[in-house]
Amino acid sequence: MLSILSITGPIYLAVLIGFACTRFGLFAKADMRLFGKFVINLALPALLFNALASRSLGDILHPSYLGAYALAGLLAIGLGLLANRVLARRSFSYSSMFAMGISCPNSGFVGYPVLLLTLGSSVAGVGLALNMMVENLLLIPLLLAFADLEGDKGQAGRVLLRTLKGLVRNPMIIALVAGLLASLVGWSPPAPISRTVNLFAQASGALSLFVIGGSLAGQPLRGMGPAVLQITLGKLVLHPLIMLAVLTWLVPVADPQLRTAVLLTTAMPIMGIYTILSQRHGHEGISAAALMATTAASFVTLSGLLWWLRQLGWLA
Structure with a gap:
C-alpha cells in the first residue's frame, strides 16, 4: 500500500498545498483563475501537441479506447438522466448537471498527473488526447444541449451549434488538430x-494540481446532502464500474496500459469547469459542493483502485 500512496500522495499533497496557500492568503482566489487560464490555454495545449506530434498516427488513434470511453460516458449520462428526469421528474438543467457530475472526469488537471505517475509520459499523453476528444466533441456538447431544453426545445440545436463553434477557438482542440496533422505528415x-513547447508542457502537471486545490479554498458548502452524496458515488464508484463492464463485455481494449488508463480516467473526480457550466442554470451550489466532495473522496477511492489493479496485475 505504501507504493500506492507514493503515487497518490504527491498528487493530493500538491492539491493540499494549493488549498492551503489560497486559504491562508499567500495567493488570492482570483490568482487561481489566472493560473488555470495558463494551464488550459498554454500548458495543456503544449502537452497535447507534444504527445501527438512526436508519435505516428497509428500509435495515437486507438478506436477501442475512444469507443470504450465514449460508451461508458454515454451510459453514465443515460443513467443520470433516467434517474433524475424520467423517474424523479426533475428539470432538464438539474438532470444534465447531475449527469455531467457522474460522467465527466477531470482528465487534465488530475487525470494526467495520475496517469503520468502510474503509466509514464507516453501513455499519459496519448490518454489525455483521446479523453479530450471524447469529452469536448461528444459528452460536454450533448449535456449542454440537453440542459438548454429547459422551457424551449428549439434552443437545443442552437446551443449545440454554438458549442461546436466554440470548439474551433478552443486552444486544446487546436493543439489536438495541429498535433494530429504533424503526426500525419x-x-x-x-x-x-x-x-x-516542452517548457510549457512541463508546467502543466504541478500547476494544474495547485490550481485545483486553490480553487476549492472557500468553496461554498451549501447544498451538501443526498444529491452531493449521489453525485460523488456516481462519479467515483458507478462510472468506473460502468467502464469495467464495458471493457469486459462490450469494447475490450487490447493494450493493457491503455486499458488501465481508460479505467483510471473514469475514477477521477469531476472536471474543474463543472461549477462554471452549472452556474448558468443556478446549480452552482450543489455542483461546487460535489466538486469538493469528489476531489477529497477520490484520494481514498483512487488509492483503493490502484491497489486493486496492482493485485490483478494491471499495474507493475
Missing part, C-alpha cells in the same frame, strides 16, 4: 520550437 518542429 511526419513533421517534427525545429529544435528551438520543440524545446519551447
Whole structure:
C-alpha cells in the first residue's frame, strides 16, 4: 500500500498545498483563475501537441479506447438522466448537471498527473488526447444541449451549434488538430520550437494540481446532502464500474496500459469547469459542493483502485 500512496500522495499533497496557500492568503482566489487560464490555454495545449506530434498516427488513434470511453460516458449520462428526469421528474438543467457530475472526469488537471505517475509520459499523453476528444466533441456538447431544453426545445440545436463553434477557438482542440496533422505528415518542429513547447508542457502537471486545490479554498458548502452524496458515488464508484463492464463485455481494449488508463480516467473526480457550466442554470451550489466532495473522496477511492489493479496485475 505504501507504493500506492507514493503515487497518490504527491498528487493530493500538491492539491493540499494549493488549498492551503489560497486559504491562508499567500495567493488570492482570483490568482487561481489566472493560473488555470495558463494551464488550459498554454500548458495543456503544449502537452497535447507534444504527445501527438512526436508519435505516428497509428500509435495515437486507438478506436477501442475512444469507443470504450465514449460508451461508458454515454451510459453514465443515460443513467443520470433516467434517474433524475424520467423517474424523479426533475428539470432538464438539474438532470444534465447531475449527469455531467457522474460522467465527466477531470482528465487534465488530475487525470494526467495520475496517469503520468502510474503509466509514464507516453501513455499519459496519448490518454489525455483521446479523453479530450471524447469529452469536448461528444459528452460536454450533448449535456449542454440537453440542459438548454429547459422551457424551449428549439434552443437545443442552437446551443449545440454554438458549442461546436466554440470548439474551433478552443486552444486544446487546436493543439489536438495541429498535433494530429504533424503526426500525419511526419513533421517534427525545429529544435528551438520543440524545446519551447516542452517548457510549457512541463508546467502543466504541478500547476494544474495547485490550481485545483486553490480553487476549492472557500468553496461554498451549501447544498451538501443526498444529491452531493449521489453525485460523488456516481462519479467515483458507478462510472468506473460502468467502464469495467464495458471493457469486459462490450469494447475490450487490447493494450493493457491503455486499458488501465481508460479505467483510471473514469475514477477521477469531476472536471474543474463543472461549477462554471452549472452556474448558468443556478446549480452552482450543489455542483461546487460535489466538486469538493469528489476531489477529497477520490484520494481514498483512487488509492483503493490502484491497489486493486496492482493485485490483478494491471499495474507493475
